[in-house]
Amino acid sequence: MEREMIGRIIQGDREAFRHLYDEYFDYAMRTAIVVTKHAEWAKDAVQETFLRVYRNMWQYDQGKPFKPWFYCILLRECYRIMEREKKVVPLSEQLERIGVEPELPDANVDIYEALQSMNDMYRIPLILKYLHDYSEKEIADMLELNVNTLKSRLHKGREKMRSSLGGEPYGSKA
Incomplete structure (x- = not known):
């Protein structure tokens, strides 16, 4: 099912991408919030991650699991945003x-x-x-x-x- 959806996304099917977005958004937000320690930074990281995934889906190796590829992009975006902001706000x-x-x-x-x-x-x-x-x-x-x-x-x-x-x-x- 996931491979079929990814194939449709590569062919430009926006509805398939919307389904992927809906499936991964909450999980990605939770991860980004824990990584960046900041809700707004997390939102930026997740938004940029989905843009990069959409633009670069053709580079994804369908012979490998999708989730690690997605989270690798998400982590890089979190690091990029944290580097840009250069500050950490404590939980309290x-x-x-x-x-x-x-x-x-x-x-x-x-x-x-x-x-x-x-x-x-x-x-x-x-x-x-x-x-x-x-x-x-x-x-x-x-x-x-x-x-x-x-x-x-x-x-x-x-x-x-x-x-x-x-x-x-x-x-x-x-």
């Missing part, structure tokens, strides 16, 4: 600015803040692995990394999360 300031109290339990907010406070080198692989359920190979391809480098970043990222949430290092005796 974002929530304060829009006047929203989080409805999540404190544990979820703590996890979110711990994740958002991490360096992108560790944060992005953790997001792709544990929030989007990509394989290590797919993540390594998306981020243009060696699989062993990715595994190391995932391990260090998990350790940083554990530490920031007050957990004990792996293997320590209580």
Whole structure:
């Protein structure tokens, strides 16, 4: 089904692209918000991602899964926008600015803040692995990394999360 839809998009079928957009938009927005840490930047990144996908669909290798190709473009757009803006707005300031109290339990907010406070080198692989359920190979391809480098970043990222949430290092005796 996805290959048929992509073939129709390549041939210029706007309705097929609209279907793709509807299918991927929410997932892309959630990812972009977590990556950029800013809702407006996320909107820009997602909009530009869909434009690039539409313009460059002919470059997509239909022998490979579509989703990693799409998210590779999305991540690059997020990085480009973050580089352009060169600032990070903490979660508490974002929530304060829009006047929203989080409805999540404190544990979820703590996890979110711990994740958002991490360096992108560790944060992005953790997001792709544990929030989007990509394989290590797919993540390594998306981020243009060696699989062993990715595994190391995932391990260090998990350790940083554990530490920031007050957990004990792996293997320590209580």
